[in-house]
Structure formats: C-alpha cells, structure tokens
Amino acid sequence: MSGICGGCRCGAVRYVLALHNLPPTYACHCTDCQTWSGSAFSQQAVVLEDAIEATGPITVFELSSPSGRTSRQRMCAVCHTRIFNTNSARPGVAVVRAGTLDRSNELRVTAHIWTRSKQPWLDLADGAPSWSEAPPPEDMAKALGFSRD
Ligand SMILES: [Zn+2]
Ligand SMILES: [Zn+2]
Numbered sequence: 790m791s792g793i794c795g796g797c798r799c800g801a802v803r804y805v806l807a808l809h810n811l812p813p814t815y816a817c818h819c820t821d822c823q824t825w826s827g828s829a830f831s832q833q834a835v836v837l838e839d840a841i842e843a844t845g846p847i848t849v850f851e852l853s854s855p856s857g858r859t860s861r862q863r864m865c866a867v868c869h870t871r872i873f874n875t876n877s878a879r880p881g882v883a884v885v886r887a888g889t890l891d892r893s894n895e896l897r898v899t900a901h902i903w904t905r906s907k908q909p910w911l912d913l914a915d916g917a918p919s920w921s922e923a924p925p926p927e928d929m930a931k932a933l934g935f936s937r938d
Contacts, residue, residue: 797865802845819903900932
C-alpha cells in the first residue's frame, strides 16, 4: 500500500491516507480532548474523508452537541482506539488522531488551540500559532497549510 499508514493499538484496524507526505498536525488542549485522550492534549491531522481507506472492524460513537452538530468517532471495535472522526458541521472533512500514524514520531505540530486549558507544565515552542480557544476556521486552515480551493 502506498500512502501514509496507521492503525489502532491492537492492529485489527489499519488505514491508509492518500497523501504523499505526512500531514501537518495541531494540538488541542481543551478539557474534552484531555479527558478523551487521557492525556494533556490531543494531536490531530485534518484530511479529506475520501483520502482515508480503512480496513478492519470499526465501530462508531456518535456525539451530538447542544448546537445540533453531530460528531461521529470511528474506533477499533476490538481495542477501542479512536482513529478519526467526522462532524456534520464540516462535511467531507475528517480529523485523524495523529498518534495512530505509523510515523507519528516524525510529525510536527503547527498550531495549538484551546491553550486556555493547557496544562501548566507544558511549554509551547516559539513560533507555532496558538489560540486561547477555537480559532476562526480560515486561520486554522492557514496554519495547517490549506488553501481555499
Ligand atoms: Zn484495535
Ligand atoms: Zn479539543
């Protein structure tokens, strides 16, 4: 398989991203991400949903927000590693849990969001854009190197 590969902790789910290079990633320091990841922040990559080809037993957890948006979290049905999610607010776009990439040790974090709830021991590298809460979508797209077409 060519592309950027990843998978869950137990190996039952594998996926390929139709990309030539590792995607840029961002860190979300919100308390939901801290709880969900069991860690200080979540590291994620934004890709087109069509660019993900996953194999193996995937189960879906749906979470609706009060504003009516539905997040669909895809996880391994065996070990429950979260792999990626989509959101009804952004059709066609998927957010991949960057730590599931085989080459996660090579990733760069190009933006930090929700730093308002960042854990205090964590120092962020100079120069990476950061926002205390959620950034405007166009600013985030720019930070991740996406153009508008
Ligand atoms: Zn698994
Ligand atoms: Zn978050």
